[in-house]
Amino acid sequence: MLTIGCHLSSSKGFVNMEQTAMSIGANTFQFFTRNPRGSRAKDIDGDDVRRFHELAADDGISVVLAHAPYTLNPCSADEKTREFAKLTMADDLKRMEYIPGNLYNFHPGSHVGQGSDTGISMTAGLLNELLTPNQTTTVLLETMAGKGSEIGRSFEELAAIINKVELKDKLGVCLDTCHVYDAGYDIVNDLDGVLSEFDDIIGLERLRAIHLNDSKNPFASHKDRHEKIGEGSIGVEAFGRIINHPLLRGLPFFLETPNELCGYAAEIKLLKEMYIL
Ligand code: FE
Ligand code: FE
Ligand code: ZN
Numbered sequence: 001m002l003t004i005g006c007h008l009s010s011s012k013g014f015v016n017m018e019q020t021a022m023s024i025g026a027n028t029f030q031f032f033t034r035n036p037r038g039s040r041a042k043d044i045d046g047d048d049v050r051r052f053h054e055l056a057a058d059d060g061i062s063v064v065l066a067h068a069p070y071t072l073n074p075c076s077a078d079e080k081t082r083e084f085a086k087l088t089m090a091d092d093l094k095r096m097e098y099i100p101g102n103l104y105n106f107h108p109g110s111h112v113g114q115g116s117d118t119g120i121s122m123t124a125g126l127l128n129e130l131l132t133p134n135q136t137t138t139v140l141l142e143t144m145a146g147k148g149s150e151i152g153r154s155f156e157e158l159a160a161i162i163n164k165v166e167l168k169d170k171l172g173v174c175l176d177t178c179h180v181y182d183a184g185y186d187i188v189n190d191l192d193g194v195l196s197e198f199d200d201i202i203g204l205e206r207l208r209a210i211h212l213n214d215s216k217n218p219f220a221s222h223k224d225r226h227e228k229i230g231e232g233s234i235g236v237e238a239f240g241r242i243i244n245h246p247l248l249r250g251l252p253f254f255l256e257t258p259n260e261l262c263g264y265a266a267e268i269k270l271l272k273e274m275y276i277l
Contacts, residue, residue, distance in 0.1 A: 002243060002275040003063070005029040006255035006264040013045055014052035014099070022059055024265035025272065030065040030254040033092045033104075037071050041091065049098050063252050064099065065140075065174070065209055068092060068106035074126040075109035075119035075151060082122065085109075090130055093137060100136040103209055103252075105174045108141050108152035108161060119151040124164030131167040140174040140208055145182035145224035153183050153222075155201040162202065172208035176256075177242065178227070179211070181234055184220035188238045195247050210253045212239060212271070228257045229267045240274040 005028035008017045021029040034041035055061075074085040089106065096104050111119030131139065141161060146153030152161070162171055175198070181187055185194045198204060214232030216225035230236030242248060255267055 001027075002272060003028050003250075003252040004243075004255075004268055004271055005064075005252070006257075006259070006268070007031065007067070013048040015048050015055060017064075018052055018055045018059065018061065020261070021061070024261055025268045026264075027059070027061055028064055028252050028254070029061075030067055030105075030256070032069060033066050033095065034069055034088075036069050041095065044095055044098050046098075052099070063102055065103045065105055065252065065254055066092065066096060068104065070107055072106060073109045073112075074106075075111050075114070075122035077112050077114055082126070086126055086129065089126065093130060093135060093139075096137040097135065102137060103140055103172070103174075104137050105140040105142050105209065107144060107150070108158070110149045111151055112149050116149075116151050116157060119149070120157060120160045121164065123151065124161045127161075127165045127171070128167075131165070131170045133167060135170060137170070138172045138208055139170055140172045142174045142211070143176050143180050143183065145176075145179040146184075146222040147182075147224050155185075155198055159202045162206070171206065173202060173206045174209040174211060175207060176211035176213060177234060177239075178213035178215040178232075179224060181215050181219060182217060182221050182223055184222075186219065187242065188219070188234055191238070191241055191245060195245070204247060207248075207251065210242070210248060210251050212242070212253050212255050213257055214239075226257055228259060228263065229255070229270065236270075236274075239271065243271055243274065244276050 005026035007030045010031035072085045144150040144152040214227035214234045216227045217223040
């Protein structure tokens with residue numbers, strides 16, 4: 001079965017996201033844990049979460065993905081920004097335990113001129129402070145396009161972060177198709193080669209989720225501008241190969257394309273049609 005969903009607004013709570021996902025043919029969804037710019041999160045509504053668990057069980061939603069605010073930068077040069085990243089992620093991880101056993105994705109950060117080695121150490125340091133043996137959430141590092149001073153632009157940088165973290169069993173990777181293509185991994189012409197490189201450097205057992213986005217820019221442009229599926233430089237055939245690849249088929253796929261709900265519904269329908277049962 002294809003596990004497919006898209007990014008949804010979390011402003012009306014979990015039940016609303018579940019029902020919205022169902023209405024567009026999805027069986028999973030992604031959401032921001034709080035305003036993407038990173039302000040205070042709303043209190044968790046216990047009734048909403050309880051009802052969500054019932055609905056998700058009935059409708060066969062087995063996994064959801066929370067996305068950290070993208071202003072969160074664990075390797076900023078500014079101590080206040082790093083402290084904000086720590087407080088935010090700590091609060092997010094606490095809240096994730098209301099929906100145990102799910103995925104929490106974040107951008108590894110931007111080293112802002114301090115160098116990628118420093119960035120890698122700072123981000124790994126944050127994870128070492130926050131991850132606990134009892135947490136049920138798997139924290140995912142997202143593959144980045146390499147715009148500006150982003151770390152996580154290569155499989156080597158992600159592996160370097162993971163290698164510095166003690167509780168490695170709490171960590172995984174979310175591969176974003178737009179980001180890796182922009183970063184110079186040719187998933188259009190050599191998907192097998194890219195996955196084998198991922199396996200050699202990180203290990204495919206760490207790959208826990210895929211962001212499905214086409215790219216507005218050409219290969220290796222380090223830009224990070226998402227495009228609708230089939231309307232960018234990656235192209236629709238490549239997405240057919242990605243969702244059907246034997247090494248990827250079992251993973252949850254999340255659209256973060258520039259769409260309203262009806263556009264997402266159409267993309268989900270298209271991907272389902274391309275999925276070989
Ligand atoms: Fe992201
Ligand atoms: Fe993404
Ligand atoms: Zn992106």
